[in-house]
Amino acid sequence: MKILSAFAFGLIFGLGIAVSGMIDPAKVLNFFDFAGMWDPSLAFVMGGALVVTAIGYRFVLKAPHPALASSFSIPTRRDIDLRLVGGAATFGIGWGLSGFCPGGVVPALGLGRAEPWAFVAAVVAGMLVANFVESWRMRSAHPA
Amino acid sequence: MTEFTPFLSALGGALIGLSAVLLMAVHGRIAGVTGILGGLLPPKIAGDWAWRAAFLAGMICGPLGYALITGGMPRIDVPVSVPMFLIGGFIVGIGVSYGSGCTSGHGVCGMARVSPRSIVATLTFMATTTVTVFLVRHVFGL
Numbered sequence: 001m002k003i004l005s006a007f008a009f010g011l012i013f014g015l016g017i018a019v020s021g022m023i024d025p026a027k028v029l030n031f032f033d034f035a036g037m038w039d040p041s042l043a044f045v046m047g048g049a050l051v052v053t054a055i056g057y058r059f060v061l062k063a064p065h066p067a068l069a070s071s072f073s074i075p076t077r078r079d080i081d082l083r084l085v086g087g088a089a090t091f092g093i094g095w096g097l098s099g100f101c102p103g104g105v106v107p108a109l110g111l112g113r114a115e116p117w118a119f120v121a122a123v124v125a126g127m128l129v130a131n132f133v134e135s136w137r138m139r140s141a142h143p144a
Numbered sequence: 145m146t147e148f149t150p151f152l153s154a155l156g157g158a159l160i161g162l163s164a165v166l167l168m169a170v171h172g173r174i175a176g177v178t179g180i181l182g183g184l185l186p187p188k189i190a191g192d193w194a195w196r197a198a199f200l201a202g203m204i205c206g207p208l209g210y211a212l213i214t215g216g217m218p219r220i221d222v223p224v225s226v227p228m229f230l231i232g233g234f235i236v237g238i239g240v241s242y243g244s245g246c247t248s249g250h251g252v253c254g255m256a257r258v259s260p261r262s263i264v265a266t267l268t269f270m271a272t273t274t275v276t277v278f279l280v281r282h283v284f285g286l
Binding site: 002003004005006007008009010011012013014015016017018019020021022024025026027029030031032033034035036037039040041042044045046047048049050051052053054056057058061062063065066067068069071072073074075077078079080081084085086087088089090091092093094095096097098099100101102103104106107108109110111112113115118119120121122123124125126127128130131132134135 | 145146147149150151152153154155156157158159160161162163164165166167168169170171172173174175177178180182183185186187188193194196198199200201202203204205206207208209210213217218219220221222223224226228229230231232233234235236237238239240241242243244246247248250251252253255256257259260261264265266268269270271272273274275276277278280281282
């Protein structure tokens with residue numbers, strides 16, 4: 001049931017990415033190109049997603065626990081640190097170079113083209129490098 | 145040129161929101177693609193990898209669902225060179241790891257919760273994406 005529902009929710013997400021046009025790097029890049037061929041569509045994607053999520057969360061989070069889990073897993077940190085800002089800034093540079101973000105490219109894998117798979121491989125490589133650098137730094141800062 | 149599609153984009157956005165609300169209601173999870181994917185990667189493979197893999201598999205089937213409804217796959221165009229595109233992907237991977245999220249986790253789920261971290265992250269990456277696109281297209285003319 002957990003697997004099936006997760007698949008169904010992923011399918012709705014992927015359908016949304018496809019319908020909205022966020023699956024298309026050309027459309028995404030044009031949203032950020034205010035000085036050129038500006039396409040404001042992405043603002044409507046973000047707007048539609050935000051309105052539904054903000055209203056939906058208000059109702060959903062009143063429940064004592066999720067339908068198929070014992071508790072809600074929600075980030076509790078509120079501090080703004082350099083990692084967050086630096087990481088987000090770095091992500092934006094990569095997004096601006098490529099036009100793909102993780103949520104946009106995963107559904108694009110289903111198009112049967114090579115570029116999205118190559119892009120996901122590059123993203124995973126970046127994530128692995130960051131993970132291993134961080135676990136190595138943690139170990140050298142706190143030797144067992 | 146890409147066509148301005150306010151209605152379809154808002155509809156697609158609403159579907160993304162619906163997915164986020166359902167994932168929270170049923171699994172108690174944030175629909176952040178970085179976080180969901182990150183739990184499948186070493187050295188921190190999560191014990192709950194199965195729902196993560198199922199969610200990503202569902203996402204991959206999104207275009208197929210689109211084709212069943214409309215009769216054709218969504219069209220995409222990758223308007224950048226292969227090296228730029230791969231370097232961009234690597235930079236995205238580094239950035240979302242340190243920034244703890246991307247457009248879905250911070251931009252949709254976090255903003256909807258009015259999380260200060262997500263608001264700062266979203267404003268930051270929107271700004272650097274805009275500057276990057278400007279530099280690439282209008283300064284370096286790539």
